[in-house]
Amino acid sequence: MQQFDVVIIGGGPIGIACGLEAKKQGLSYIIIEKGPIVNSLFNYPVNMQFFSSSEKLEIDEIPFISKEAKPKRNEALEYYRRIVTSNQLNIHLFEKVIDTKKDGDIFKVLTDKDEYTAKNVVVATGFYDLPNxxxxxxxxxxxxxxxxxxxxxxxxxxxxxxxxxxxxxxxxxxxxxxxxxxxxxxxxxxxxxxxxxxxxxxxxxxxxxxxxxxxxxxxxxxxxxxxxxxxxxxxxxxxxxxxxxxLTGYMPNFSFLEKLGIALSKDPKRLPNYDPETMETNIKGLFLAGVICGGMETHKWFIENSRIHAPIIMNTLKQRLGLKE
Structure with missing residues (x-):
């Protein structure tokens, strides 16, 4: 069984940003994605054009060059794929997380292919999986x-x-x-x-x-x-x-969050419990990143305003684990 400083669940743009930041901070990590690289973006319509301009979709200050000011789906797929491959990120694709449990200070992450242990877990699974x-x-x-x-x-x-x-x-x-x-x-x-x-x-x-x-x-x-x-x-x-x-919208996988023990608000917004200073949930060592932080308010978080979650989380972990520069 492999053990890491952090397991990142979700290989979308924010999950990739978390992997980049973990690598930069010297943390051992793995990204687990149930589909291809940026699975949610891959399932967008073939002609989809983003609302945001390309520089707002950039992660880790890596330039995103597009033909038009607002890039299209195929350009975003190319951008994030090149980031993963050129940085040799440790990402396991087409591997679905089945369960995550905490035993003392260690998390056990079970997938349909393997099992991992980690001191910390980041959930960056977005909201595009379950239609309303x-x-x-x-x-x-x-x-x-x-x-x-x-x-x-x-x-x-x-x-x-x-x-x-x-x-x-x-x-x-x-x-x-x-x-x-x-x-x-x-x-x-x-x-x-x-x-x-x-x-x-x-x-x-x-x-x-x-x-x-x-x-x-x-x-x-x-x-x-x-x-x-x-x-x-x-x-x-x-x-x-x-x-x-x-096409009436989508929602996060709330049952998965509840299975992890993350507290959700009782109102229709179903906001998950987390500290915005660290992105840590009510479960110590379990963090949220990206759109999933908004519960049913899926219009509140985007790539451009949630990419900051990656450095917030990994800086917190670096300090806790006592890693040096």
Whole structure:
């Protein structure tokens, strides 16, 4: 069994930043990622463009050069992959953490491939794994997806997109431009206010001209193999439908956090308990980094404002372990 100063769970940008900082501080470490490098970014839509500019996505002051001011998914994948490989980070890919328990002062981390012990653990697992379900009959039909990838798939199809934030609006516009007949179902009275500022006018214009149909203050009531039923201010509407993209957001794996013993707030925000000065949770030696710190408030933390978690955590560990420069 291998023992480390710190095991980092999650190989996204912040997990990679933690690995870089651990290496810099002379800590023995391992990053464990259940998928490929930056698994969450890999599962983003193929044409996705970040809201942030490239310098705000940089970690460890390593320059991120992109063709446009706001980089796209493929550029981010290249950037983070090169960081991992050129720095020879100790990262285990396609290895899923099954359980983590503390025995005295040592953590035991069990994966589907191996077992590790560590003096400390950092959880940097993000929030893209579990979609917010709409909980209606037919949601588990094969025609329904909570993730969007490539607009070509929906060409010439009757597509309903549920949601009003960036992922839903991007999907609606891209699929419409590839020839899909797109209908937006929006729970509130308008397109989400946090939609990218250069995209929001585009979707509003498409709706106003009738290219994309939008139902505001509406919800999905039922999904059938060839139809969808909507609950709208005008009453119940049934329409022909081929595919549904339920892009209503995602959430952290709260059951995993609770299994680790991390306390969560009782309100709907489900904020995890941690000290912002050290990022340590209510479990000594167990730290949080990245978006997962925000609980259900997934819009509060991004790469650009959570990359500071890596030096905060690793400096804390260096001091505790008494390592010298």
């Amino acid at each position: 379900r709409i909980n209606v009959p037919g949601e588990d039909l094969p025609k329904v997806s909570h993730y969007y990838n490539d607009p070509h798939f929906y060409a010439s199809q009757k597509l309903v997109v549920v949601g009003a934030s960036n992922s839903a609006i991007d999907a609606a516009l891209e699929c419409w431009r590839k020839g899909a007949e797109v209908t937006l179902v929006i729970r509130g009275p308008e397109v989400g206010p946090r939609v990218k500022y250069w995209v929001r006018p585009d979707i509003i214009n498409r709706i106003e001209e009738g290219s994309i149909k939008a139902y505001y203050n509406s919800t999905v009531k039922e999904i059938r193999p060839h139809e969808i039923v909507l609950d709208t201010p005008e009453g119940e509407i049934t329409m022909a439908n081929d595919f549904v993209l339920a």
